[in-house]
Amino acid sequence: MEYRNQTRSPLKVLIFPWLAYGHVTPYFELAKKLSQKNFKIYFHSTPAILDNIKRNNPVLDDNIELVELRLPSGDDLPPHNHTTKGLPKYLLGSLFQAFQAARSTFPDILDYCSPDLVIFDGFQPWVPDVASSRNIPAVNYLIIGSSAFSYFYHTTYTYKGTSEPFPFPAIYSRDHERKSLSVPWESGFIFKGIEKSSEIVLVNSCEEIDGKYIGYLSELSKKKMVPIGPLIHIVEGDDAKIMEWLDKKEELSTLYVSFGSEYYLSPDDMEELAYGLELSGVNFIWVIRFPEGEQRSINEALPRGFLGRVKERGLMVENWAPQAKILRHNNVGVFLSHCGWNSVLESVHFEVPIIALPMHLDQPAHARMAVELGTALEIQRDENGKLNREEVAKVIKNVLVEGNVKELREKVKQVNKKIKMKGEKQIDDAVEVLTNLCIQYKQQRNDHFG
Structure with missing residues (x-):
């Protein structure tokens, strides 16, 4: 009306x-x-x-x-x-x-x-x-x-x-x-x-x-x-280098990693996530942000030699990437997210399931709701909240290597279809x-x- x-x-x-x-x-x-x-x-x-x-x-x-x-x-x-x-x-x-x-x-x-x-x-x-x-x-x-x-x-x-x-x-x-x-x-x-x-x-x-x-x-x-x-607010934008890189990958083969504009991984989490991505063997785009005033380069923040070891299948992007365009791309299979609510809604909108890595406050509940809905899997931290590289690799491979990505994508597609009908x-x-x-x-x- x-x-x-x-x-x-x-x-x-x-x-x-x-x-x-x-x-x-x-x-x-x-x-x-x-x-x-x-x-x-x-x-x-x-x-x-x-x-x-x-x-x-x-x-x-x-x-x-x-x-x-x-x-x-x-x-x-x-x-x-x-x-x-x-x-x-x-x-x-x-x-x-x-x-x-x-x-x-x-x-x-x-x-x-x-x-x-x-x-x-x-x-x-x-x-x-x-x-x-x-x-x-x-x-x-x-x-x-x-x-x-x-x-x-x-x-x-x-x-x-x-x-x-x-x-x-x-x-x-x-x-x-x-x-x-x-x-x-x-x-x-x-x-x-x-x-x-x-x-x-x-x-x-x-x-x-x-x-x-x-x-x-x-x-x-x-x-x-x-x-x-x-x-949701969809920011349209482009980055030719990112899209050219993504175009060369196979359908549903790539993981998109981003934690929103106001949340940052601790140095320990960043290291474990990097090693987990390396162990998983999958293609990935990782948007890396640092808190205001923190003078570090991507090379300094990541494990020694990491960039060289993953250069054929990993693309590191600092601060900003055209998220909407990336999530729409056929070669992106899943979204590794902190599960801020806007990111959960975006995953449904773009019909891309989530690998959940919540940090604090409302994010763990959102992650578990998405798992219950059937549109996500969560990376489990240990009892002290520490991230483990083997657990990271296991969940990523479960989705992108062992074939569960299609089942998750079908579920999120069904949810989106019901919403659009309204x-x-x-x-x-x-x-x-x-x-x-x-x-x-x-x-x-x-x-x-x-």
Whole structure:
């Protein structure tokens, strides 16, 4: 359904994500979708993030306005660091505190935008408190998988300190994974957004991927979950050298290795993964990234002699590769991923199964959900969270050498087909729910103020 042609005037929506690109990207994808459905969008973030959006979207829809979020700055947190991308780990706490200070300026943003609705992230659960003082609905938007969110909602919040088991045994945490939980997850802070959300919660997923976990999250939170996804940002691009190299390989013979833009392998993991790739004997493209300020070359970071030993079948790429084009290529058989939610959704979109190598937080739950779905296999770490080269090689060979790649690809293809059959139905259903919510609150404001 096309809402732009309806006679009602556009409803105004303020969209306000956390400062990580893993959050900004799906929030901006939602902004683009809603801007096409007769909504006027105000997208609120720091100049560092908005500048990046402008670079990647030189022509913005007329219904999207970028609204600057000015955070407290200092010598340790200058404006260019007002994003998690490239931020040294020791400054993450400072950025989080600065972000919470945005509460004091948020009323001014509401006055400027005068929105009918606010869509907010879990890192600022104070947003609905401020919005409610003006009788404006505020809806939480979850951009990670419901398998992870329902698991942590159950274990660290609703049933914390009890022996009540999570009802879906496919999802679990190992000891070393529990120890790495961050404060917002461990403290339950992240779940306040769901509790305070106005009647509904938006979910970047769909029934075909993690439907039972969406249902359980609704049961736990007593809120209606409204699936709107999968919404993914596909960056088109090209690199002739990479594609020429890939063209020379056999169909489904090549492994694509990438861990997103904000996650980095430890030196030990990088070494074990390198040796595992070498032992597997398969073709691979490996996108290698280093944290901001870490002055290392690929040659220095990898085992001595590795590049020479794998030069015929391994291609190392620093920082960026045309991921969408690579995943579409017939010669790519599988995607070795950390299982950030955007990467899981991309694997389904491009019908490429995953070899899962999760690192922390929500990633292990996403990996195990994909395994349960039949679209992934996981590389197991040892009890201390260490990666082992033999285990890496074993899983890779299981998929690409022993022939399981076709079975996995058939399964992910079936999932994708079911999603495509729905077309725009999920986002249109969500638009109807959001429209009704806005109208309901508008009527309440009119009744109150006469």
